[in-house]
Amino acid sequence: MAKKPFTNRLNDLDPKTWLKFQKSWFVHNPPRRQPNVLRHPAKFPETLAQEFIEFFTKRGQMVLDPMAGTGSALVAALRAGRHSCGVELNPAYAEIARQVVEQEQASLGEAAQGLTARVIQGDAARFADYAGEYQLPPVDYVITSPPYWDMLRAYGAQTQKKRRQTQALDVFYSDDPADLGNIDDYDEFLHRLVKIYASLQTVLRPGAYLTIIVKNVKKGGKLYPLAWDLARQLGQVYQLKDERIWCQDDIRLAPYGLGSAWVSNTFHHYCLQFRKG
Numbered sequence: 001m002a003k004k005p006f007t008n009r010l011n012d013l014d015p016k017t018w019l020k021f022q023k024s025w026f027v028h029n030p031p032r033r034q035p036n037v038l039r040h041p042a043k044f045p046e047t048l049a050q051e052f053i054e055f056f057t058k059r060g061q062m063v064l065d066p067m068a069g070t071g072s073a074l075v076a077a078l079r080a081g082r083h084s085c086g087v088e089l090n091p092a093y094a095e096i097a098r099q100v101v102e103q104e105q106a107s108l109g110e111a112a113q114g115l116t117a118r119v120i121q122g123d124a125a126r127f128a129d130y131a132g133e134y135q136l137p138p139v140d141y142v143i144t145s146p147p148y149w150d151m152l153r154a155y156g157a158q159t160q161k162k163r164r165q166t167q168a169l170d171v172f173y174s175d176d177p178a179d180l181g182n183i184d185d186y187d188e189f190l191h192r193l194v195k196i197y198a199s200l201q202t203v204l205r206p207g208a209y210l211t212i213i214v215k216n217v218k219k220g221g222k223l224y225p226l227a228w229d230l231a232r233q234l235g236q237v238y239q240l241k242d243e244r245i246w247c248q249d250d251i252r253l254a255p256y257g258l259g260s261a262w263v264s265n266t267f268h269h270y271c272l273q274f275r276k277g
Contacts, residue, residue, distance in 0.1 A: 049076035071097030147181035
């Protein structure tokens with residue numbers, strides 16, 4: 001009996017590459033950040049985003065990052081041969097993202113011809129409005145990473161001493177009241193974050209996936225299960241399909257609580273996979 005040919009309705013990958021991506025944890029140590037994006041205090045790597053984009057989409061489909069930062073997801077989409085759109089609240093980061101995208105398009109040359117990569121300076125909570133205003137096509141995939149609550153404002157967290165001493169480098173996203181990273185109440189932050197992601201239902205095609213890269217946070221000696229709370233609450237809106245654990249093993253250990261208390265060095269993120277039913 002002839003072997004049934006492999007049919008791939010989700011992406012353009014071969015079975016071997018598909019199977020490798022199904023591993024529930026992975027180690028990814030990103031390359032050193034380029035000088036033009038160092039200003040952003042919490043950028044996620046293009047190399048990681050590209051792996052997810054290539055798994056959850058086919059060439060020519062539309063990728064969205066509603067919290068685009070300096071454009072990592074858009075760059076990754078261009079490299080993968082996908083259209084993309086990003087929304088960024090901070091005007092300075094939005095402008096950096098535009099420059100980064102233009103540079104990437106020029107670098108890719110003919111490989112990027114016909115691909116759109118739009119950066120919208122605005123509020124992620126209004127993306128449904130922007131989609132109509134800019135006549136954007138339905139979104140095939142979302143990949144994004146939200147602020148990890150207000151942790152960038154916690155001295156000694158991501159606000160490294162080196163960044164504080166360098167005036168050109170930001171230690172938090174902005175002073176905008178609409179910036180979720182400025183909300184100090186955890187429950188309010190979580191509520192507004194879930195509301196933003198839930199609002200994307202109107203622009204997502206049926207069956208589209210969302211990948212949200214996030215981790216639990218520590219504040220005042222207490223663990224706040226941000227990743228788990230987000231999974232539980234947003235799982236009432238979308239299907240919570242799975243998780244992948246992104247492990248980083250290239251970060252130097254710090255002696256938190258040494259000799260007195262248990263405080264872990266947190267070198268992993270949760271890549272939560274949701275799907276519009």
